[in-house]
Amino acid sequence: MTQIYAYIVHKDGVLDDSAMELIEVAKKIADTPVTAIVTGSGVDAVAAEAAKIYPEVIKIDNDALAYPNAEVVRKALVNALPADSIVLLANDTFGMDLGPGLSIKMDSSYISDIVAIDGVDGDLLKTIRQEFGGEVSTHTTCDMSAGAVINIRPGSFGMDESKAASGNVTDKSADAGDLTCGRKFVEIVVPEAGDVDITKADVLVSVGRGIEDEENIEMVTELAEAMNAVVSCSRPIVDAKWLEPARQVGTSGCTVKPKVYLALGISGSFQHMGGIKGGFIIAVNKNPNAPIFQVADVGIEADILDFIPELTEAIEEL
Amino acid sequence: MEILVCVKRVPDSAENEIEMNSAGNDIERDDLVYSVNEWDNYAVEEAIQIVDKVGGSVTVVTVGDEEADEVLRREMAMGAEKGILVNDEDYEGSDAKGIASILKSVVEKGSYDLIMTGAQGDEGYGAVGGMLAAMLDMPYASLVNKLETGDGKLTIGREIEGGNQEMNEINMPCVLSIQTGINEPRYVGIRGIRKVASVEIPEFDADALGVAAGVDNAKVKKVDYFIPETGDGAEMLTGSTEEIIEKLIELLKANGGL
Numbered sequence: 001m002t003q004i005y006a007y008i009v010h011k012d013g014v015l016d017d018s019a020m021e022l023i024e025v026a027k028k029i030a031d032t033p034v035t036a037i038v039t040g041s042g043v044d045a046v047a048a049e050a051a052k053i054y055p056e057v058i059k060i061d062n063d064a065l066a067y068p069n070a071e072v073v074r075k076a077l078v079n080a081l082p083a084d085s086i087v088l089l090a091n092d093t094f095g096m097d098l099g100p101g102l103s104i105k106m107d108s109s110y111i112s113d114i115v116a117i118d119g120v121d122g123d124l125l126k127t128i129r130q131e132f133g134g135e136v137s138t139h140t141t142c143d144m145s146a147g148a149v150i151n152i153r154p155g156s157f158g159m160d161e162s163k164a165a166s167g168n169v170t171d172k173s174a175d176a177g178d179l180t181c182g183r184k185f186v187e188i189v190v191p192e193a194g195d196v197d198i199t200k201a202d203v204l205v206s207v208g209r210g211i212e213d214e215e216n217i218e219m220v221t222e223l224a225e226a227m228n229a230v231v232s233c234s235r236p237i238v239d240a241k242w243l244e245p246a247r248q249v250g251t252s253g254c255t256v257k258p259k260v261y262l263a264l265g266i267s268g269s270f271q272h273m274g275g276i277k278g279g280f281i282i283a284v285n286k287n288p289n290a291p292i293f294q295v296a297d298v299g300i301e302a303d304i305l306d307f308i309p310e311l312t313e314a315i316e317e318l
Numbered sequence: 319m320e321i322l323v324c325v326k327r328v329p330d331s332a333e334n335e336i337e338m339n340s341a342g343n344d345i346e347r348d349d350l351v352y353s354v355n356e357w358d359n360y361a362v363e364e365a366i367q368i369v370d371k372v373g374g375s376v377t378v379v380t381v382g383d384e385e386a387d388e389v390l391r392r393e394m395a396m397g398a399e400k401g402i403l404v405n406d407e408d409y410e411g412s413d414a415k416g417i418a419s420i421l422k423s424v425v426e427k428g429s430y431d432l433i434m435t436g437a438q439g440d441e442g443y444g445a446v447g448g449m450l451a452a453m454l455d456m457p458y459a460s461l462v463n464k465l466e467t468g469d470g471k472l473t474i475g476r477e478i479e480g481g482n483q484e485m486n487e488i489n490m491p492c493v494l495s496i497q498t499g500i501n502e503p504r505y506v507g508i509r510g511i512r513k514v515a516s517v518e519i520p521e522f523d524a525d526a527l528g529v530a531a532g533v534d535n536a537k538v539k540k541v542d543y544f545i546p547e548t549g550d551g552a553e554m555l556t557g558s559t560e561e562i563i564e565k566l567i568e569l570l571k572a573n574g575g576l
Binding site: 184301 | 338437441452458476479481482502539555563564566
């Protein structure tokens with residue numbers, strides 16, 4: 001039976017939550033024990049933590065792996081893992097960087113951003129994925145007969161938090177092989193703190209693509225002023241340079257936890273919703289199928305360009 | 319610098335409301351509005367800006383049908399000098415690995431210092447760029463949102479979690495997948511597209527490339543589409559606009575929003 005490996009993401013000696021999630025994914029693929037892979041420089045403590053979750057842990061310790069540069073990690077994995085392996089990765093910015101190339105070098109299949117597993121039929125993994133920002137889902141199969149690299153959407157599978165395992169750690173550092181590559185990690189640049197801090201706001205008036213035009217941003221600002229709230233936004237607004245990056249909510253922006261989150265013309269992609277940790281969510285959108293209506297507390301089907309001025313006026317009259 | 323940008327014609331998510339077809343196994347495709355994949359458009363803009371600065375030329379390539387020609391011409395109107403269309407019905411249903419194999423053979427017919435893709439396409443795999451790089455044994459970086467040219471190498475920023483940026487040096491030739499927001503893609507007018515209407519676009523088929531792809535070679539296959547079952551969802555406020563606003567203000571007050 002093909003061996004399943006789960007790549008453990010860790011930072012500053014702490015395991016990412018995906019470590020507890022990938023073992024749940026593995027259980028849905030096969031009954032065989034799953035092996036955790038820990039790479040890095042000086043990772044004994046991390047490997048020991050992983051051994052509380054996984055029955056087997058492989059450790060690859062090398063100075064070249066001190067920062068998880070996907071190009072270097074790929075070489076280590078290709079050298080250390082057997083052919084036909086199934087490798088599970090979190091579909092975060094590292095997993096997206098690593099997965100496609102890893103599958104080519106291991107001559108296996110690649111499927112990414114799966115949100116559920118609908119069973120296994122022989123070598124065929126039956127997955128569920130999403131398209132069009134989550135408006136529709138697909139049944140998609142992946143042939144695992146020659147192995148597979150499977151990227152899972154973080155937060156989709158639940159976590160095994162029992163930490164009841166007492167796994168074996170095997171040092172495979174000697175198998176890492178040649179780790180030279182044409183891409184060198186330099187540094188992490190943290191964005192400068194701007195004038196606005198949306199992470200501290202109690203009330204956020206958040207605007208998305210539905211605002212259509214830069215000149216319409218002003219009506220959102222006016223509503224926020226009337227509510228004594230702070231303006232935030234989804235990614236397309238920052239990409240269009242209509243608002244500054246410090247106002248972006250989502251996995252690639254800020255994580256917020258306001259009392260009230262008023263989402264205006266935001267479809268509600270998982271990347272956006274991943275940045276909202278709690279609070280009462282009110283969504284206004286003209287598309288009744290917008291995914292945000294599945295997660296909001298209260299929804300209003302309306303064109304925000306008509307709705308916002310009326311709401312502002314009503315609040316100003318209070 | 320010679321730059322190849324891989325682009326795709328996709329349903330425009332901003333212009334379409336997605337609905338299921340009557341058979342309930344696919345989305346309704348009859349009235350879909352198509353355009354260039356948004357990520358690819360940023361990649362083309364970035365390529366044009368590089369060439370404006372250091373010289374060279376930009377070529378755009380797509381794997382599609384006759385209608386994909388319009389996407390190539392749109393990107394050529396932006397400033398890409400050449401277009402390449404790969405068109406063969408045998409390539410329908412290709413998975414990401416199939417597309418990457420096709421693109422590999424296109425790359426090998428030319429001589430490029432830099433190859434770009436969008437960070438993802440309409441299906442959201444984000445796979446073609448990384449696969450292509452591995453097939454070509456070139457270095458790769460994904461989710462690039464900053465790019466500076468240097469001598470034989472590039473300094474690039476990758477968008478990582480929390481708004482942070484991971485800076486890397488990468489040797490050329492290399493493959494990069496480009497994230498939205500890296501630049502402000504220029505506007506393309508009807509006049510610009512007319513100017514490139516008669517430019518000849520070379521076309522390759524499976525025989526010319528000698529690459530097997532398509533649904534029969536795909537390891538990853540889409541079976542069908544469906545609308546996911548969801549939980550209770552939001553409580554929808556109904557009534558006249560005045561009634562809705564009245565209810566909304568009560569809810570805002572009750573939850574600390576006013």
